[in-house]
Amino acid sequence: MGASQITVLLNRINAGERHAYNDLIELVYHELRRMAVGQMRFELIGHTLQPTALVSEAWMRLADSGTDWQNRRHFFGAAAEAMRRVLVDHARRRDAAKRGGGLQRVTLTNLDVDVPGADVDLLALEDALNELEQHNPRMVRLVELRYFAGLSIEEAAEAMDVSPATVKRDWSFARAWLKERLDD
Amino acid sequence: MTDFERERQLFDLCVDEEPQRWSAFLDDHGAEPELRERVLRLLRHHSDTAARESGFLRLDPADPERIGPYRILQRPGEGGMGIVYAAEQREPVRRRVAIKVLRAGHHSREVLARFDAERQALSLMNHPGIARILDAGTTADQRPYIVMEYVSGEPITRYCSQRKPSLEAILELFRQVCDAVQHAHQKGVIHRDLKPSNILITEELGKPAPKIIDFGIAKALTVRLTEHTLETRVGSFLGTPDYMSPEQADVSPLDVDTRADVYALGAILYELLTGTTPLQISSERHSWTEIQKIIREQEPPPPGRRTPHKLPRELDWITCKALEKERNRRYATAAAFSEDITAVIEGRAPQAGPHTFLYRTGKLLRQHALAAATATTVFMLVLIFGAVMAWQASQIARERDRANQEADIARNVSSFLVDVLRGADPTSQQGRELTAREVLDRGVRQLEERFPQPNATRVALYRAVGNAYLNLGRYTEAEQLLQQALRDSNEVYGPGHRESLFDMYNLGRMLLARGRLSDALQQFESVAAIAAERLGPEHELTLRARAATGTMLEQLGRAEEAVAIFSELLPIMRRALGTESISTATALASFGSALETANRFEEALPVLREAAKEVEKLQGRDHPNAIGTRFNVANALMGLRELDQAEALHREVLADQTRILGPSHANVYLSMRALAEVLREKGELEEALGLMRAAYLDQETNPDVSDFSRVETKVGYAHLLRLHGNDREAEPLLREAVAELGTLGGDRHWLIGKAWLEIALIELARSDAEQALISARSAIRAGIPIEELKRTALGRLDGLEAPQDR
Numbered sequence: 001m002g003a004s005q006i007t008v009l010l011n012r013i014n015a016g017e018r019h020a021y022n023d024l025i026e027l028v029y030h031e032l033r034r035m036a037v038g039q040m041r042f043e044l045i046g047h048t049l050q051p052t053a054l055v056s057e058a059w060m061r062l063a064d065s066g067t068d069w070q071n072r073r074h075f076f077g078a079a080a081e082a083m084r085r086v087l088v089d090h091a092r093r094r095d096a097a098k099r100g101g102g103l104q105r106v107t108l109t110n111l112d113v114d115v116p117g118a119d120v121d122l123l124a125l126e127d128a129l130n131e132l133e134q135h136n137p138r139m140v141r142l143v144e145l146r147y148f149a150g151l152s153i154e155e156a157a158e159a160m161d162v163s164p165a166t167v168k169r170d171w172s173f174a175r176a177w178l179k180e181r182l183d184d
Numbered sequence: 185m186t187d188f189e190r191e192r193q194l195f196d197l198c199v200d201e202e203p204q205r206w207s208a209f210l211d212d213h214g215a216e217p218e219l220r221e222r223v224l225r226l227l228r229h230h231s232d233t234a235a236r237e238s239g240f241l242r243l244d245p246a247d248p249e250r251i252g253p254y255r256i257l258q259r260p261g262e263g264g265m266g267i268v269y270a271a272e273q274r275e276p277v278r279r280r281v282a283i284k285v286l287r288a289g290h291h292s293r294e295v296l297a298r299f300d301a302e303r304q305a306l307s308l309m310n311h312p313g314i315a316r317i318l319d320a321g322t323t324a325d326q327r328p329y330i331v332m333e334y335v336s337g338e339p340i341t342r343y344c345s346q347r348k349p350s351l352e353a354i355l356e357l358f359r360q361v362c363d364a365v366q367h368a369h370q371k372g373v374i375h376r377d378l379k380p381s382n383i384l385i386t387e388e389l390g391k392p393a394p395k396i397i398d399f400g401i402a403k404a405l406t407v408r409l410t411e412h413t414l415e416t417r418v419g420s421f422l423g424t425p426d427y428m429s430p431e432q433a434d435v436s437p438l439d440v441d442t443r444a445d446v447y448a449l450g451a452i453l454y455e456l457l458t459g460t461t462p463l464q465i466s467s468e469r470h471s472w473t474e475i476q477k478i479i480r481e482q483e484p485p486p487p488g489r490r491t492p493h494k495l496p497r498e499l500d501w502i503t504c505k506a507l508e509k510e511r512n513r514r515y516a517t518a519a520a521f522s523e524d525i526t527a528v529i530e531g532r533a534p535q536a537g538p539h540t541f542l543y544r545t546g547k548l549l550r551q552h553a554l555a556a557a558t559a560t561t562v563f564m565l566v567l568i569f570g571a572v573m574a575w576q577a578s579q580i581a582r583e584r585d586r587a588n589q590e591a592d593i594a595r596n597v598s599s600f601l602v603d604v605l606r607g608a609d610p611t612s613q614q615g616r617e618l619t620a621r622e623v624l625d626r627g628v629r630q631l632e633e634r635f636p637q638p639n640a641t642r643v644a645l646y647r648a649v650g651n652a653y654l655n656l657g658r659y660t661e662a663e664q665l666l667q668q669a670l671r672d673s674n675e676v677y678g679p680g681h682r683e684s685l686f687d688m689y690n691l692g693r694m695l696l697a698r699g700r701l702s703d704a705l706q707q708f709e710s711v712a713a714i715a716a717e718r719l720g721p722e723h724e725l726t727l728r729a730r731a732a733t734g735t736m737l738e739q740l741g742r743a744e745e746a747v748a749i750f751s752e753l754l755p756i757m758r759r760a761l762g763t764e765s766i767s768t769a770t771a772l773a774s775f776g777s778a779l780e781t782a783n784r785f786e787e788a789l790p791v792l793r794e795a796a797k798e799v800e801k802l803q804g805r806d807h808p809n810a811i812g813t814r815f816n817v818a819n820a821l822m823g824l825r826e827l828d829q830a831e832a833l834h835r836e837v838l839a840d841q842t843r844i845l846g847p848s849h850a851n852v853y854l855s856m857r858a859l860a861e862v863l864r865e866k867g868e869l870e871e872a873l874g875l876m877r878a879a880y881l882d883q884e885t886n887p888d889v890s891d892f893s894r895v896e897t898k899v900g901y902a903h904l905l906r907l908h909g910n911d912r913e914a915e916p917l918l919r920e921a922v923a924e925l926g927t928l929g930g931d932r933h934w935l936i937g938k939a940w941l942e943i944a945l946i947e948l949a950r951s952d953a954e955q956a957l958i959s960a961r962s963a964i965r966a967g968i969p970i971e972e973l974k975r976t977a978l979g980r981l982d983g984l985e986a987p988q989d990r
Binding site: 135136175176177180 | 186188192195222226227
C-alpha cells in the first residue's frame with residue numbers, strides 16, 4: 001500500500017468513477033485502522049486517541065507530495081469518513097465488552113475542539129449522524145471533516161469547495177442539532 | 185419544505201441576533217409553538233457552546249450594571265471567590281476593560297490581604313505580554329475590584345491548533361511568553377498557575393501577540409470547591425494538575441519558586457508541540473494521591489515521540505529540561521528558557537544538550553530497565569554457548585588427526601544421550617511424558633553410574649548435560665555439572681590444557697548466569713591470560729576469553745574499557761578466525777552492547793545490526809544467538825528512543841523465543857520484561873503491567889525457572905505496580921525479593937539495590953522519611969550510585985550523602 005495506489009485511485013475519482021471513491025475510503029480505512037489499532041491496542045486509563053494526528057500521519061504516508069488540492073479534498077473526505085468508521089467500530093467493540101459500566105458522559109463541548117475525547121458518546125454520535133444524513137448529507141460530511149479529521153473552518157471550506165462563511169453557518173447549526181440529540 | 189429545513193432556516197435567521205430578541209423574531213416569522221420551542225433549544229445550545237468557546241456566558245440578572253465608573257457588559261468567566269466581568273470604560277477614553285471583583289461573602293482578612301498584595305504586584309508589572317492593571321477600587325458593597333486591560337483572544341493552544349502556524353511561529357510566540365514570565369519574575373511575582381487558558385493570543389498591529397492574564401490573582405480567586413476538583417485541601421495552593429510542577433504537587437510542598445513557572449511553561453510548550461499535555465492526568469479518573477505520584481514520577485516521552493510531525497531534537501532536549509522533576513535541573517530562569525528557544529529558532533545549539541537526554545536514557549538503562557541490563561547478560565550467555573558449540577565443532581573438524589579419539593567420545597556422548605532421552609531407565613514412571621528436566625536429572629544419575637571414573641567421555645558428558653541445563657535456564661544444576669567437568673578436565677588433561685581452559689571458560693559463563701559478574705570477569709581474565717600463554721595470543725579460545733572479558737566489563741558498567749577491548753580485539757578476530765566465524769560475529773554483538781552501555785547508541789545500532797545479520801547468516805534466524813542479537817538491537821533502538829521500532833522488534837523476539845524455548849524459559853521472561861519497559865516508556869502502562877503480571881504469576885508457579893530470573897521479574901513487576909500507583913501490592917513483593925536475593929548471593933548486587941530503591945520510594949511516598957532514608961542507604965550499599973538516587977524523589981532526603989560503608 002502506498003502512494004502509487006492512492007494516486008491511481010485519485011485519478012479514477014477525478015475521471016468520475018463512482019466506486020473509486022469507496023475504494024479510497026477502504027484503503028484509507030485500513031491504513032487508519034492499522035495505525036489506530038496501534039494506538040488503541042489496549043484499553044488504557046487516560047488513553048486518548050488522536051484521530052487528527054492519525055489522519056495527518058496517514059496523509060503523509062499515503063500521499064505524494066505533489067498531490068494537488070483537488071485530490072487532497074478527496075483524500076480528507078475519505079479519511080474523515082474512514083476515521084469515523086474506525087472510531088465507531090472501536091467504540092462498538094468496547095461497548096460489547098463492557099458489562100453494564102456507566103455510559104460515557106455526553107457533553108458536546110468537544111465538538112468545538114479538534115480532537116474527539118472521551119466525553120462524547122461515539123455511538124450516540126454515530127446514531128445522530130446517521131439521522132442527520134437523512135436530512136442533510138453535506139452537514140454530515142462537514143462534521144466528519146471537522147470532528148474526525150480535525151480540519152479547521154477554512155480547511156473544511158477548501159475541502160468541501162464552499163466558502164468559509166457557509167461552513168460556519170452549517171457548522172453552527174449541525175453542532176446545535178447534534179447536541180440537542182445527544183443531550184437526550 | 186421539510187421540518188428540518190424550516191428549523192434550519194429559522195435558526196439561521198436568529199443566530200446572529202441577541203438572545204432577548206429570539207422569541208419575538210420567531211413569532212414574527214410565524215413559527216408554530218412546537219417548532220419555536222425546538223429552534224429556541226437549538227439556539228440555546230449554540231450560544232452555550234459559542235459562549236464557552238469564547239469564554240463568555242450570558243449575564244445573570246443578579247449581575248450589577250455598573251461597578252464604579254465602569255459599565256458591565258458581559259460575564260466572561262468565574263472562579264469560586266471572584267467574578268470577572270467585561271466592562272466598558274467611558275472616561276477618559278472609551279475602551280473595554282476586564283474587572284475582577286471578589287464575590288460577595290468571601291471577605292476573610294486573608295483573602296483581602298492577598299487580593300491587595302496581588303494588586304500591588306500587578307501594578308509593578310509593565311510588559312506587553314502581561315495584561316495590564318488599570319485601576320482598582322471598592323464596590324458600593326465593600327468588595328474590592330481590579331480593573332485590567334481587556335484581552336480578547338484565544339488560548340495559545342487553541343490558537344495554534346486552529347491556525348496551525350509554522351513551527352517557527354509557534355516558537356516565536358512561546359518565546360514571547362517566556363519573556364513576559366521573566367519580567368514578572370524579576371518583579372518578584374510568581375504566577376503559579378500558568379496554563380494555556382491563561383495565555384491568550386491577541387492581534388496587535390496585525391501580528392499575533394501573547395498576553396498572560398490572571399497573574400497571581402487567579403491564585404486567590406479561582407479556587408473551586410466542587411468535589412471533582414483538587415482544591416479541597418486546606419492551606420495549600422492547587423492548580424491545574426497538567427501544568428503543576430512536582431514540588432507543587434508534593435506531599436509537603438516546598439517553597440515554590442520561579443522554577444515552578446518554568447515547569448508550567450515546559451508543559452505548555454510540550455502541548456503546543458504535540459497537542460497533548462506531557463502527563464496523562466485526569467482529576468476524574470485519578471485520586472489526588474495518584475495524581476501526585478504521576479506528577480512526581482511519571483516521565484513524559486519527549487515531544488518528538490508524541491507527534492507525527494518531525495521535530496528537531498533540540499526541542500526534545502529543551503522541553504525535557506524544562507520538565508525535569510528535579511527543579512535544579514530545569515532552567516533556572518524563564519530567560520534561560522527563552523534563550524534556548526531563540527537558539528533553536530536561529531538554528532544554533534541550545535544550552536540544553538543531548539547530555540540531558542542521554543542521561544535520561546542512561547538512567548533508563550541502568551536504573552529503570554532491569555531488562556536492558558540483564559538482556560545483555562542473557563544474550564551474552566546465549567552467545568557464548570553458541571560460540572562454544574561452534575568452536576567445539578570446528579575443533580573437531582579441524583583436527584582430523586585426533587578425529588578418531590574425539591569421534592569416539594562424540595559417539596559415546598550422543599549414544600548416551602539418546603539412551604537417556606529414550607527413557608531407558610526401568611524405574612521411570614510409566615505412561616507419562618517426561619519433562620526435559622526429568623530427563624536430564626535421570627541422565628546425570630546414569631552418567632555417574634556408567635562412568636564412575638573421570639575420563640574424556642565423562643568430561644564431554646558433563647559439559648553436554650551442563651550446557652543443556654544452562655540452555656534450560658537451570659543455573660544451579662548447570663553450575664554443578666560444569667564444575668564437575670572442570671575437575672575432570674584438570675585430572676584428565678591437566679590444568680592449562682585447552683580442554684581445561686575450555687571448562688574454566690564455561691564456568692565463567694555460569695558465574696555470569698548467576699549474576700556474579702566480578703567473579704566471572706576474574707574467571708575470564710584468568711582463562712585469557714593462561715590461554716594467551718599456553719595456546720597463543722591469536723588462538724580462538726584466547727580471543728573468545730578476551731571477548732568475554734570485554735562483555736563482563738560492559739556488564740559491570742565499565743563500558744569504555746569494554747569498548748577499548750573490543751575495538752582492539754575485533755580486527756584480530758577477523759584476521760585470525762576468518763569471515764565465517766561465529767565467534768567474531770558474537771564478539772561484534774558484544775561490542776555493540778558495550779557501545780550501548782556506554783550510551784553511544786548511534787554507534788551501537790549499526791554494529792548490532794551487522795552482528796545480527798552475521799549471526800543469522802551463520803547460524804540461522806531461529807538460533808538463540810540470532811534471537812539474542814535481535815533482542816539487543818531492540819534495546820539499542822530503545823536507547824535511541826525509537827520506541828515503535830523497539831516495541832515491534834521486542835514483540836517479534838518474544839514470539840520467537842516463546843516458540844523456540846517454550847513459555848517458561850528465563851530468556852522469555854527477560855524478553856517480556858524488556859517489552860514491558862518499552863511499553864512503559866511509551867506510556868502504555870496498563871499493557872506493560874499486564875505483561876509483567878503475567879510473567880510474574882507464571883514464574884511464581886513454575887518450578888523450572890531459575891530463582892534469579894524469578895526475582896528479577898518480581899522486582900520489575902513491583903516497579904511497574906508502583907508506577908501505576910499500586911504501592912500496596914508492590915511493597916510486599918519488593919520485600920520478598922530482597923529476602924530472596926539475600927539468600928541467593930551476597931548483598932552487593934544491583935538487583936537488591938534496585939529493590940531497595942523502590943522500597944525507599946514507597947516509604948517516602950507515605951511520608952515515612954526516616955525509613956526511606958534507611959532503605960535508600962541499603963540501596964547505595966548494594967551498589968546503586970548515589971547520583972541515581974538523587975535523581976528521584978529521594979534526592980531531597982537529608983543525610984543521603986553518607987552511605988555507611990563498613
